[in-house]
Amino acid sequence: MILSCSTSVSESCGAKSIFLQITLQSHPLLPNVRVGVVPAVRYTRTVVVHASFIAALATDLAFGDYNSLLTIEASQSQWVIVSSWGENGDFLSLSLTNIKIDTPDLAPVGLQPVRTYLAVLAARTATEEQEESEYLLVRHRPPGTAVGGIFHPSDGFVRVVHRNGGLTVVAHGRYAHCHGQHEGQLVVQDIPYPPLGYDKARAWHLSGTRRPWVGEFDVSASSSPPRPAGSSGDA
CATH class of the missing domain: 2.40.128 (Lipocalin)
Structure with a gap:
């Protein structure tokens, strides 16, 4: 089994969101392992700016x-x-x-x-x-x-x-x-x-x-x- 991981970051109105996606791929020596993609998980970090x-x-x-x-x-x-x-x-x-x-x-x-x-x-x-x-x-x-x-x-x-x-x-x-x-x-x-x-x-x-x-x-x-x-x- 092979795990691959990718991330992406977006920012809006001071809130920074991190998307994490994990993909499971079959290995040539383990052909019966199911292949699938774990749905992206969103982690949100909010940074408040005191502008006024x-x-x-x-x-x-x-x-x-x-x-x-x-x-x-x-x-x-x-x-x-x-x-x-x-x-x-x-x-x-x-x-x-x-x-x-x-x-x-x-x-x-x-x-x-x-x-x-x-x-x-x-x-x-x-x-x-x-x-x-x-x-x-x-x-x-x-x-x-x-x-x-x-x-x-x-x-x-x-x-x-x-x-x-x-x-x-x-x-x-x-x-x-x-x-x-x-x-x-x-x-x-x-x-x-x-x-x-x-x-x-x-x-x-x-x-x-x-x-x-x-x-x-x-x-x-x-x-x-x-x-x-x-x-x-x-x-």
Whole structure:
């Protein structure tokens, strides 16, 4: 008896299917053995991608020297709203709320974005156990992209990890800003090459973990995609 085996793989909407087919063939020395084909067996593995979500993060923030990122001058803990949206989670915002953390296990009701960093998707890997996405922070908003609060231009990157139902975010960046007014609202503008000693140039570091919040949203639990947290048009 001879066994031959073939496999094929198909993927649709994040679900990967593996088809296994085994064929039994007679051997010349065993002519009475029945020949047959075992029906294909399908094994399905589903990989969930969190493309659109809103969550509250209990976050540690640190600020330091623009040209020496590891020189920390100030640190604080506050609630941050993380929001991802777009067809493939193309955009991510990190909105500082200026609300200090008093109860780290539960985010307070009524969190609102005050100043917001914006990032665009650069890479993503997803398995059954973990999804990791990397974003690049931007100095200028793409046309038509609104964020909640005041948009803060920044260089840097954001790493977002979903694992075992949890969410962690780590980001590192730096910025140099000047302030102005547009249609009666405060706006923050980027300075590409800040002068030496410019007091509004900072490096920043962020590390946060999702906590339960009444305002959280995940596209896997709803058919309506979220908007950027607190967005109401251009800042």
